Amino acid sequence: xxxxxxxxxxxxxxxxxEFVKGLIDNEGGIRVLVRVxxxxxxxxxxxxxxxxxxxxxxxxxxxxxxxSLKNYGFMDHILYLLHNGEVSVQESALMAASWLSATSDxxxxxxxxxxxxxxxxxxxxxKSFEAREIAAETLQRLLxxxxxxxxxxxTDQNVNLLLQMIDPEEGNSxxxxxxxxxxxxxxxxxxxxxxxxxxxxxxxxxxxxxDQVLDAKKIIRNLSSSRxxxxxxxxxxx
Numbered sequence: 001x002x003x004x005x006x007x008x009x010x011x012x013x014x015x016x017x018e019f020v021k022g023l024i025d026n027e028g029g030i031r032v033l034v035r036v037x038x039x040x041x042x043x044x045x046x047x048x049x050x051x052x053x054x055x056x057x058x059x060x061x062x063x064x065x066x067x068s069l070k071n072y073g074f075m076d077h078i079l080y081l082l083h084n085g086e087v088s089v090q091e092s093a094l095m096a097a098s099w100l101s102a103t104s105d106x107x108x109x110x111x112x113x114x115x116x117x118x119x120x121x122x123x124x125x126x127k128s129f130e131a132r133e134i135a136a137e138t139l140q141r142l143l144x145x146x147x148x149x150x151x152x153x154x155t156d157q158n159v160n161l162l163l164q165m166i167d168p169e170e171g172n173s174x175x176x177x178x179x180x181x182x183x184x185x186x187x188x189x190x191x192x193x194x195x196x197x198x199x200x201x202x203x204x205x206x207x208x209x210x211d212q213v214l215d216a217k218k219i220i221r222n223l224s225s226s227r228x229x230x231x232x233x234x235x236x237x238x
Contacts, residue, residue, distance in 0.1 A: 005050075017072065017162070028066045029058070030055065030058065030059070030065060030069065030072065031068070031072055032202065033051045033055050033058070034051075034069065034072040034073065034074050034077065035072075035128060035176035036048060036051040037051050037052055037074065037077045037078070037081070038073070038077050038182055039077060039081060039084065039085070042144050043068070045085075045086050045088055048081070048089055048092070048195045049089060049092040050077075051086060052092045052093065052095070052096045053092070055069065055074065055096075056095075056096060056099045063104075066107070066131065070110075074111060075100065075107075075111065075114060076114070078093050078096045078097055078100065079114055079115060079116060079119065081093040082097060082116075082119040082120075082123075083119055091128070091130075091131060092190060094123060094131060094134050094135060094138075095134060097111070097116060097119075097138055098134050098138040100139060101116075101138045101141040101142055102141060105145075106164075107158065108141055108142050108144060108145050108148070109145050109147075109148075111142055112142050112147065112148030112151065116138075116142060117139065117142055117143075117148060117151060117152055117158075119133075120138055120139045120142070121139065121152075121158055121161065123131055124136060124139070124161055124162070124165055124179075125136035125161070125165065126147065127173075132175055132217060133175045133178070136175045136178040136179055136182070137175075137178055139182060140178055140181055140182050140185075140221045143182055143185055143186070144185070146189070149185065149186060149189045149192060150189065150191070152161045152186070152189075152192075153186060153189065153191050153192045153195050156195065156199075157222070159186070159192070159195045159196060160199055160201070162179055162182060162183055163201035163205075164198050164201065165179050166179050166180060166183070166204060166205070166208065167201075167204050168204075168207075168208075179217060180213070180215035180219065181215060182206075182214075183196065183205075183219055184215055184218055184219050187219055187223055188222065192223070193223055196223065197217075197223060204215075205219055205220060206220065
């Protein structure tokens with residue numbers, strides 16, 4: 001209870017000016033809050049959720065504070081909680097992952113290397129629409145990184161799930177635009193285009209294109225261009 005109240009106080013203080021944030025950091029506030037988030041600690045789920053929120057407010061717009069988070073293992077804790085936490089903690093961890101993915105290109109690369117993509121992929125068909133939406137938007141940011149795209153398409157199931165989720169019959173029209181944007185980014189990677197073409201879901205994309213869904217039309221155009229380039233390369237090497 002004491003820790004929960006303390007997290008509330010830090011949350012209020014950290015929403016103030018940079019001087020106050022600096023005082024919190026100098027007094028070891030970031031280290032203490034990350035310790036609360038640590039899955040190996042004895043703190044309650046409620047305390048972990050509030051600590052995550054406080055850290056997101058405290059460390060926004062500051063490279064120095066983000067370095068502190070990295071050094072104290074915050075990213076590893078969030079990844080663990082995404083997979084093993086209680087439902088409410090998982091939701092908070094998902095919001096923290098989304099926040100991390102928007103902080104810098106270095107964070108995107110580190111998250112992709114750490115294994116966040118596989119965890120986010122699991123949330124694409126979560127019961128909660130909000131969870132699906134946050135997961136899709138976070139995944140979209142991570143897949144900007146070429147090596148993360150490569151890692152993602154190595155597993156057929158990842159690509160198939162994306163394509164399955166854009167099917168109008170699945171009822172996910174709310175986050176379909178984000179999912180289509182992810183699929184479109186994969187068409188710029190040769191192996192990604194091949195996986196999409198051989199997935200068996202092309203009719204879904206073609207149907208959306210016929211319905212004048214702009215991103216679906218772009219995907220087909222990119223894939224057609226990629227096919228032509230492959231044919232030309234094959235002729236030139238024969």
